[in-house]
Each structure stands twice: as C-alpha cells, then as structure tokens.
Amino acid sequence: MSARLLSFLNFFKSRLSRQIALWVFASILVIEGIILVPSYFRRENELLTQLEQLSRPTVDSLEFLLAQDVSDRTLFQEEVKNITKDSQVVLGVSIYQANGELIYTLGEQPQISLNELKIARIVHKQNFDRNRYDVAWTERHLGRDYILIVRHDASTVQPELYAFIGRIAILVIIISAFVASVTMLFLGVTVIAPILRLRDDLIAAGDALSKDREKPDFYSLSVKRDDELGEVMVAFNQMFQRVYKEIAQRKEAEEILRAEQEKSERLLLNILPAMIADRLKQGQINIADGFAEVTVLFADIVGFTEISSRTSPEELVKLLNKIFSAFDRLSEKHGLEKIKTIGDNYMVAGGLPLPCTNHAECIAEMALEMQQEIMKFRDECGKPLSIRIGINTGPVVAGVIGTKKFIYDLWGDAVNTASRMESQGLPGKIQVSRSTYKLLCDKYLLEKRGKINVKGKGAMITYFLIGKKM
Template identity: 65%
Template sequence: MSSNWLKLFSLLRSRLSQRITLWVFASLVFIEAIILIPSYYRRKDELLSQLEDVSGEVVESVVRLTQQDMSTIVFEEEVEQLTRGSQVILGVTIYQANGQPMGTFGESPTLTFEVLQQADTPRVRKLQGQRYDVAWSAQELGKPYIIIIRHDASSIQPQLYNFTLRILGLVLLISVFVTGTTMLVLGKTVIVPILQLRQDLIAAGEAISQDKLNPNFYALSVQRHDELGDVMIAFNQMFQRISWEISERKRTAEVLRVEQEKSERLLLNILPEPIAERLKQNQSCIADGFTEVTILFADIVGFTELSERISPTELVNLLNEIFSTFDNLTEKHGLEKIKTIGDAYMVASGLPKPRPDHAAAIAEMALDMQQEIQHFNEKHHAELSIRIGINTGSVVAGVIGTKKFIYDLWGDAVNTASRMESHGLPGTIQVTAATYKSLQDNYVFKERGIIQVKGKGKMMTYFLIGKKFRIHSINS
C-alpha cells in the first residue's frame, strides 16, 4: 500500500497529474456539496420537528383545558404549570379565533395574530436565533383558538454543526480515496505512458540530431489495444518516416554538395572567383576597366615540328604537361590565366584584383617559364624553346555572351603584348618600354632597339634577362 502512495505522490509531480487530481477532487467535493446542502436542511427540519412533537402535547393539553369549565385564574395556573416543567417550552400565547388575546404565559413569542392572518398555511413557524415559534391555527386545531408556543432552539445549531462536520469529514475521506484510486489507475494506464511518450519524443529528437538509427523507445516495447496504443504505433511510424526522410535529405544534400563543389571548381577553372560570384548574382554583362596591368603572351617554338613526328595523343599529353606546369606558376605568383590558343599561353597580372607589383609578378612568371621549358627538354630529350612577349598598360576585362563563358581582355595593351611575342626571338622575353620602365630598377635588360611592329609602327623594345640579385649571385 505504501508503494502505491509513493507512486501516487510521484505522479503528482507531473502537470497533467496535478490538473487531473485537482479536477477530480474539486468535482467530488462539488457533488458532495450538492448532496450536503439538502441533507443539512433535512436534518434541520428533523430537529425542529422534534421540538414540535414536544410542544404538540402541550397544545393538546391547553385545548383540553379550554374545554373545561374553570375560572380564568385556574386556567392560567394550569397553563403555567404545563410550561414550567418543560425544558423546551419557553412560553405560550393564546388567542381566540377573532384575535382576542386570552393570555401569555412565560416568554412571549415574536409571532403575532397579525402575522398569522397573512399566512397561507394552518401552521406557521419562525426560527429566530435560538428561539423557535410555532403557531397552531383554529383551522388546524378544530377549535376557536390560536395557540403560539415558543421553543428553546439553542441545541439545534450545535447539532447542525456536528452533523455538518461529520458530513464534511466523510466527503473529504471519500474525495481523497476516490481521487487517490483514480490517480493510481489513471497513472498506470494513461499518465505514465504519456510521460514515457514525452521522453520518447525527447529521445527521438536526440536520435535524429545524432543520426541514431534504432533508439530504445518505450513505445516500441508496449503493446496496447486502445487509443493510446494507436498513438504509440503512430509515433513509431512517424519516427521511422522522419528518420528516412532526414536520411534521404542528407544523402541528397551530400550529392548536391559534391556536385556544387564540382561546379564551383569547374567555374573557377574558367573564371576568376570575383567574376564567378558576380555571374552567380545574375549580372548579364561584366566589364571592368583597369589602368595598370601587365599582360604576357607565350608561344612554344618547335612544337609544330614536334607534332609532325608524334601521335596526336602524345602531342596533347606533352602540351598538357607544359601548360599544367604554367598553370601552377600562375597560382604560385598570384596571376590570372586568361586562355590558351593552340600552343600559345596568355596570362595577366593586376586583375581582377589590382596589385602594385603586377609587372614584377609577370617578370617572375616569364623567367620561371623559361626554366620549366629547359626542365621539359631535359626530361623528354626535346629541343623546344619559348618566345614570350610582355606589355604594361590599360585594358578592359570582362565576360560577354550567354554561352561558353571566358574572361577576356580588350585594348591596345593586349594587342601590343601579342605583337611583342610574335615579333620576339625564340628563347627570349621581349618587353615594351612601358614594362621596362616599371622593372628597370630590379631587373636586368638588354636593349634590342627600335623594331618595326605590325599595326604599331616603330617601337623600342627590350629583352628581359633576369633579376639583378640573381645575376649578381651567379657572377659571384
């Protein structure tokens, strides 16, 4: 029994249990109160009726006395004697049927003949404090008299209090017992399963967040054939469905992430990152002007002759090896590869992000490209050389069209750089006067002189030999 009470008290900690307990207890008290109120008044009527039973004998005696032939003095003495010996009767008042008073003996009642005339019943009652007046009319007595008797009702109220306390105690005991029994039954059949389902919901959330496939749910271990059992079945089905949906979404998200990374890498292999971001923001036409950039064109000399001696596959593999090495150099020096045309390679510095050392970065790129061609010749026993042209100036860069995007450059500086390559000599790096001016303090040049350039006329050009501290360290 103690374990049941402990279980009951533990259940009361839940908000649902507290509400059920409160409503059950309040409902029982309300029902018992509805029953108590009529019981109270019935008990009150019973106690007052007992007083009337006592006074009824007095009334009969008074009626008999009025029928006897006796003097008024003797009649009054007889009536006083009837009232004197009773602990309940405090006083008697007698009226003739016409309202003529015949006398009052003992304590005077508050009921009067005028009150009786207004009453509709043959017997009139009035309880006032500890006094209880009862009037018998001539109609009820069958005699031409009206008798009013005052009773001592001081014992009525304590008896009613005791009766009320007993009923209230019984109501409380019944309410506590029924509430406790109800809570034990509901706790075992409803509240405990609901609390367990709440824990299952919390566990389900944790399992989903931690990718646990088979958590140990209470709902999985209980077989019920009622509405709560249907809820548990629905909960299990819901969890399985949500787990499957989340797994599918994660799998789809992972596939999309991989594909997006592939698309990002592919896009960044085609376009500079800032330009790619602007394209993703639906900018249809991108064009920017740059006042100071340096452009490099390079052409592999002897590659055409080599293509006549080897297979197309071998040719493409060799060209891929060379250009992949050049691509690594662009990453190393922070340059922007523009495009390749056949065996020609174009790279720019100072865009799309401007930089103050754009000419120096291109110079380092050109010198490294010469070294990589030498390494390639040693590796493959080839006799290739590279012809490089460099120019510094202003350009317009951007992306146009809607298909097969390419980040390209336009302007006289681009054409001049291309002419520096095409009018250069194999194995040399030919630069314009503008590039020479930017690099002359830190790099060694050899003046080629004035040459005739197609579309440009006569131009002063220089050959880049190397960086000054490199040349100095080699000579040392």
C-alpha cells in the same frame, strides 16, 4: 515505499493533475452540498419531532383537562400550572375558545396567530432566531371547542444541527480528498506520466531534427496502448519518421546541390577570374575594364608541330597537358592571370583584374621558370622541346563578351605587340619590348637585341631577358 510516495507527490507538480483533482474535489463538494440541503431540513424536522414527543405527555394532560368542565377558571389555571411546571421543553401555553376568546395563557406567549389556524388542523412555527418552536392544535383536531397552542424550547436544535452539518462536512471533505487523490493517482499513472514522457519525446525529436542527431529511443515506441493516447503516440512516431526522412532527403539533396555548385564554381573560376565571375553572377553583361599598365606574356612551344607528326594524338595531348599544367601552377604561384591557350601557344598577364605595381617582375619570374620547366620536360621525355617567349607592357582593355563559351580576354595594341615579341623572337629566348625593359632593368639582366622590324609596328628596339641580378 519512499520512492512510490515521491512518485505520487510528483503528480501534484503536474498542472493538469492539479486541475483535474481540483475539479473532482469541487464537483463532489457541490454534489454533497446539493444533497446536504434537504438533509439539513430533514434533520431539523426530526429534532423538532423529538421535541414534540418530549412534550407529548404534557399536551395529552392538557387535552384531557380540556375535556373536563373548565367553568371554574381558577381551578383550571391551577391545573394547567401543575401540568406544565415539570416539563423541560414547554415554555408557554395559550388556550382559546373556538371563537377566538382567550381563556388562559401561561409562560411565554406563542407567536401563532388565530388567522393561521383557519386553514390547517395543526400548525407548526419557529421564531426568527429558531430557538422557539410553537405547535397549535385547533378545535377540529381536538374535537372540543378549544384551541391549544404550546411553545417549546428549541434552543438545543440549532447546536445539534450545526454538529450534524459539521460531521457531514468533515466526512464529505475526507471522501472528496480521497476520491481526488485516487483520481490523481490513477490519472497520473495512466495519463499524466505518459503525457510527460511524450513531452520528453517531443523535445528529443526537436533536438534531433534541429541539431542533426541520430534518432532518439522514444518512450512512445516502447508502449502499446489501445486508447486515444496510444493513437497520439502512434501518430507522433509516424510524423517524426516522415519528417526525419524528408529532412534527411532534403539534406542529401542539398549536399548534392552544394557539391554541384562547388563543381560549377570551380569550373567557372577555371575560366574566369573570381572578381569577373562574381560580377557575372550578379547579372552584369558585356564586362569590359580598362587598365593603364599591364604586362602580357605569350609563349610558344618551338618545334611542337614537328613533334606532333611523330607522336600519337593521345601522347601529344598528354605532353601538352603536363607542360601547360606546370605553367598554370607558375601563374598561380606569382599571382598572374592565365588568359588562354591556343594550340601550343600560352598567354598570361599581370596587373589585372586587380591592378598591381610589380606585374612586370612577376611576369619576368614566370618566364624564367617556364624556361626551366621546358628544360626539365625535355630531359624527361627526350624530345627536342624549346620555348619562345615574348613580353610587352602597356594599356589594355579586359573583359567578357558574348553569351556562349565566353572567356576573359584582352584587347589592345599592347596585346598585339606582346604577340609580335613572341612570334618574332628566338627559340629558347625571352624577348621583351622597351616598355617592359624600363620596368625590369634595375633588377634583371637584359641583353639588347637591337632594332627589329615588327609587323604592323615598324622598327623596334627589343631586349632579351637573361636572368635576375645578384
């Protein structure tokens, strides 16, 4: 019982319930007020009629007296006094000749004028404060040459009217409150509660859509209604299903697009340095940057041509892929930038695209580890693998040119010299130029090879990198 009462009281918290109940309550009050106005005047007429009935014996006696000989005015006045003295409602009497001559007046004088008697046979009139009630009977009504006007005590009429209005008003308020409460209860059960539950469904739907949650168990899905609110619930569920599906499809498409973008990004970063890729994505074209000091390494697999003549293409590519993949891991390990591979030739540089001071040392470390990797592959595959490495340090220009199949490449004399250090080196050796030697001689063991004739450069003193000083 208490739970039902609490549920009913909860409907009063609803703004819509309160508004509807207020409108119902006010509407009943207005309707009853409209009905009450004629009821008020009808009840007043009933009470005044009762006054007339109470004064009827006195009026009948006066009419009988007027039917007699009234020539003896003194006797007539005494008779009038005797007739009215015992009446509880008659406060005054005025008697006129038909021509308007006053014959006699007793008590309070009525306020009906003779002019008001020219139209009607009987005239009723209340004074301003409505505690006196006058009734006049003309000669046309009495059938005599007299006019009789009687004043009644109507002081009890207003209190009776007020009591009547009070009872009606209390009854109207009780009825209005009852009807409003029943209306609120009915609307609460059939309309307000479902609307509030639908509101909760809307909130849950918003959370599910915005926070990527599973579909909630909506109240509106468990209710079947054949009215407009049921149609709203059906429309809500259809809308949610459509939006949820479209969002799921959009997210799926975004995931696919994100995966493709990441794949494209990885592919781009495999071709270009991250800084250069960002500049290209920003719309820059013909990127070219000058670097004052960069160390460039060229490496060539010695005897690879002979090996390829005795190995299937699939095995050859697989072997080369293993070797170069190992070199790629070394370049990442030492923070170097792989430039390109041409056949069995591998090119890597240090000091770009971000300049650094230890680029020669990083290249030297990678060169030494490249020799170790080749020795490991030679032992694994049983093939006579060897590597020839050339290193040079100097200024270069690096950048991207063209619009199709572009790569990050280097240009300059330092690049050509590094290529000559490799091509005119010895298998299993790491040949470095004098410029690189100056940067490594304090920390690394280097063996002077002496002067060699370098194509396009003439005689140059070169060195072999042996290892790192202990």
